[in-house]
Amino acid sequence: MRFARFKRGLCLRTVDSCFQDLKDSRLVEETFTVDEVTDMLDGLRTVVHSEVESELINTTYTNVLLLRQLFSQAEKWYLKLQTDVSELENRELLEQVAEFEKSEFTSSSKKPSTDLIKPKLAPLNEGGSELLNKATAALDEKSKLEKSLKDLQMIQGDQKNFLKVQDITELENKVAALKCQFEKTLNDSTANQKFLEENLVTTKHDLLKVQDQLSTAEKELEKKFQQTAAYRNMKEILMKKNEQIKDLRKKLSKYEPED
Incomplete structure (x- = not known):
């Protein structure tokens, strides 16, 4: 206005x-x-x-x-929108718009009339509302998976906070639940089906990324553990024990009768 x-x-x-x-x-x-x-x-x-x-x-x-x-x-x-061109020439509605403009832009302190009827859009049909709910849920689930991936990247190299196998299982359960949720709306329309399948593929890709990050983190953790002083000390102790066992066997062999 x-x-x-x-x-x-x-x-x-x-x-x-x-x-x-x-x-x-x-x-x-x-x-x-x-x-x-x-x-x-x-x-x-x-x-x-x-x-x-x-x-x-x-x-x-x-x-x-x-x-x-x-x-x-x-x-x-x-969304399916409906228009009524005849309403554009509705004298009563046009007068209401004029009254609204007058009350909104007048230089006096007069407040807008509370009797002004403001036409509202028709509500969404049941299918459209359900689609919006599904789409919102899918986007929320995707955001949660992205947050999980970022958290995994932050804790790489930290053995105490390392992601366990049950976390992967939990992600797989989430994907399975999301897939079931998507399948409920596959029969709505071809457009709805394509939209939901794209979100499912994106979620699966996120899961694959998480699994790849887990595998990489495990390898890095094993490599770092082998480079620690505790690992080297344990290896040296085992080597010394092996040498001692060899010496003991040589000494015992002197007392064993020959065949």
Whole structure:
């Protein structure tokens, strides 16, 4: 409403300036002939016609761009919108819009009328509402999986907080549950099925990434453990024990009878 009000005021000021320009440039004599008056009015009509036509075209195109934004958002969520062109000429509704504009933009402190009836959009049908709920749940689940992947990356190399096998099982259970949830809406429509399958594939990819991260972390942990002082000390102790056992066997062999 503010944008339309601004453009309308700009157009009216332009029309006023056309009349003022005619007064300043042509009305410099006291008397005019019929032909002169006709010529001035024709010229004024041409200028005003051009200005008003340009503004009407711009308003139409602006409304098209606004509706295009709304329809694009609705198409993204597979919403079904209904329009009633006859309502655009409903005198009662037009008067309500005029009253709303008057109450909103008046310079006085008068508050908007509480009796103004504001038409509302029709509610979504049951299928559309269910789809929005499913889509929201799928996005939430995807966000949780992404957070789990980031947490796994942060704890790589930390043996105490290392991700256990049960965490992978939990992720697999989540994927299985999400798959069951998706399958309930596969029969709604072809578009809904494609949307849900894409989310399922993305979730599976996230699971594969987590499994790959787990495998890499296990290898890195084993490599780091072999490089620790405790591992080297244990290895040296085992080597010494093996040498001692060999010496003992040599000594015992002296006392064993020959075949």
